[in-house]
Every structure is written in C-alpha cells, then in structure tokens.
Amino acid sequence: MSIRRACKVVGIHSRTGQRWSNGRKVVTRAGQVLTYEPISRPPVVISDRYLSEDERLSISDGLQSRLSLRSIARSLGRDPGTVSREVNRNSDPDTGRYLPYRAQCRAAARRARPKPGKLVAGTELHEFVQSHLEKYWSPEQISNALLRLFPGRAEMRVAHETIYQALYVQGRGELRRELHKALRTGRARRRPHRRGDERMPRFSGTMLMISERPAEVADRAVPGHWEGDLIMGQMNRSAIGTLVERSTRYVVLLHLPNGHGPDYVQKALVTAISHLPQHLSRSLTWDQGIEMYRHNDFTVATNVPVYFCDPASPWQRGSNENTNGLLRQYFPKGTDLTAYDEDALLAVAAQLNSRPRKTLGWDTPAERLDKILNASI
Numbered sequence: 001m002s003i004r005r006a007c008k009v010v011g012i013h014s015r016t017g018q019r020w021s022n023g024r025k026v027v028t029r030a031g032q033v034l035t036y037e038p039i040s041r042p043p044v045v046i047s048d049r050y051l052s053e054d055e056r057l058s059i060s061d062g063l064q065s066r067l068s069l070r071s072i073a074r075s076l077g078r079d080p081g082t083v084s085r086e087v088n089r090n091s092d093p094d095t096g097r098y099l100p101y102r103a104q105c106r107a108a109a110r111r112a113r114p115k116p117g118k119l120v121a122g123t124e125l126h127e128f129v130q131s132h133l134e135k136y137w138s139p140e141q142i143s144n145a146l147l148r149l150f151p152g153r154a155e156m157r158v159a160h161e162t163i164y165q166a167l168y169v170q171g172r173g174e175l176r177r178e179l180h181k182a183l184r185t186g187r188a189r190r191r192p193h194r195r196g197d198e199r200m201p202r203f204s205g206t207m208l209m210i211s212e213r214p215a216e217v218a219d220r221a222v223p224g225h226w227e228g229d230l231i232m233g234q235m236n237r238s239a240i241g242t243l244v245e246r247s248t249r250y251v252v253l254l255h256l257p258n259g260h261g262p263d264y265v266q267k268a269l270v271t272a273i274s275h276l277p278q279h280l281s282r283s284l285t286w287d288q289g290i291e292m293y294r295h296n297d298f299t300v301a302t303n304v305p306v307y308f309c310d311p312a313s314p315w316q317r318g319s320n321e322n323t324n325g326l327l328r329q330y331f332p333k334g335t336d337l338t339a340y341d342e343d344a345l346l347a348v349a350a351q352l353n354s355r356p357r358k359t360l361g362w363d364t365p366a367e368r369l370d371k372i373l374n375a376s377i
Contacts, residue, residue, distance in 0.1 A: 056100040119166045139163035205296050213307045223247040223372050224282035227320035233337035240337050244319045248368035251352045253345040262293035273302045
C-alpha cells in the first residue's frame, strides 16, 4: 500500500505515518535529542527450502528484464521448476503480473498452520464425499469423479489423501468416524509402512545378499542357479517347497509332510540338491523367510551358497514367483497341502516341466534340461 492509504487503514494522520516510515529526531525541552529509527518489516525466519522475500524480488526483476525462468533459477541457485511454480502460484490472479510483496503475503498465508479442514460439514463437497463413501467408493474414485463431474468448480475438488485424513484424523466437522468401515481395509487408523531397510535382519548369522550374487546369475546364461520359496496352505499350517532353475525354468517340488520349520526345510533342500549334478547346483536365491534359518548348515552340506533377496522385493525371484502362480492351479489357496503325497508332487512337477514356455522359444523346461545334461556327457 501507499503510505497515505496505510495511514487511513490504521487510523493516523498521514504526516505521522510519514515520520514513522522515514524515522525522525525529537529535541526535548531539556535539549536532549531522541532518535526514532524508521519502522521496518520484522524478519521472518523460515527454512532455506522456501523462497525468501529477497528471492521473490529477484524473480520480479528478472521477469521485468524478460529473462527466462531457467536463467532466473540459475542466478538464484534454485531448480527451474521451483521458480516456475512460484510464478504460477503467486502471480496476481486479476492482472497476471508477478508482484513480489504480494507473492510473499500469499505464500505466508498458504504456509500458516493449522489450516481449516476442507470437508466442512454442511457443504456440498462434504455431502458428496460422505454419500459416495457409503456406496463403498474408494477415496481415489471419489476424487477423480469430482474432477469429472465439476470441472469448473475449484471448491468441489479434494485429494484422496484429504479424505483419508478426514477419516483417520478426526476433526470437528469432518467425516463421520464409522465411515472407515466402507474402506477396503476397514481400518479406523492408518497403519504405518516401514521402509524395507529399517527391518531387523531375520537371522543372527552371516547372510549373503542378492547384491553379492555373481553377475552370471542375472543374465541366466549359466545353468545351475535356483530360486526357492514356499507356497502355504490353509492358515499357514502346511507348505510345499518350490525350486525353479533360472535358465531352464525347471521345477522341483519339496515334500514337507511334517511341517515347514527350518529343520524340515533344510533337510528337504539338502535331499533335492544332492540328486543334482555339480554343474547344476551352483547357487540358491531365497527370500528372508524364517524357514531358511539353517541356511549356513545347508551350504556346508551341499557347498551351494544361499543368496537372500531384499525385504519386500519378490521381483528379485521373478521365475519362482511366476511358477508359484502356476502351481496355484493345482494347489488352490486355503487347502490343506498335507493331503498331497510325494507322488502327487512329482506328477505336478512333471506336468509343468513338460509344458511349452514362450520365454524358452516354446521349448519345455524338461527339453532344455536334457540339452544341458547331454552336452555335459
């Protein structure tokens, strides 16, 4: 504002405002000179990650000089996207001009906390979201439907995360608490997702991670590298071990009639690997399941190293995961896997190994394995 207008808003004479703005000296009756410094904006200390008022002044000067946004960003040491978003967000909505002081005020107002809730009771937006949650729509479906049904109304937009926040972090006037039952999970509170690298190691002994695995394993050129896992039965009380050779996709199933604890799995793996030629038993890749607690004993017995995948990374055993999906045609989820004896497992493995595979050029895994065995004779 101009000084005259600011004085009118505050309710003082314009001369008084001028003296406050410029500073003044006053001589008392005793002859003492008092100096009053000009008023100034109080410094606002915020994080360096936010643009400062001086940077906004520099952006304004650069725009008036017709510099590109990338040139302005380079002079400020900022990312071009930061300057672009600043100009788009804080330019005057009426004139389209970028006014630095007004932009500073708009940014400060946007940064203020706490913010008023968007899903205020009684609004059209609140009623729309609540009614569609009752119809079992997901928050993301509701958010996208608002964009499609109300394209020109900014007040009828809400991010799906805002809907989740309104359900999980209850505030006055927000969505009803019981609506969380309409969500897929049915949870009344958000479950935190820990990062994979924050998980505690499953085993106390030394583990060989997949990053230490030889490069020859990744390109599948050398046979003899296996991937393994368990498929679980009803209530995780029974299991079948699965082994897949990476280059041929040949499948071996492990019979675990007495349980899938570390002792039983280690014994079954030693038996299966011991029947293989040496050039077909080079390594084994497994996830960090507790069933592999005795992996060091398995390596000592077979001289086959075990490499462990990273937590929550099933794609690192892609062949095995794909095979487990095929096996569910024979062993549906929720069934008691102890009902299948060793002969039944051999029959299922034989069917899979005689099935043509596109990734093998329509050869079968058994044919590819036979070629390897014949070449070694």
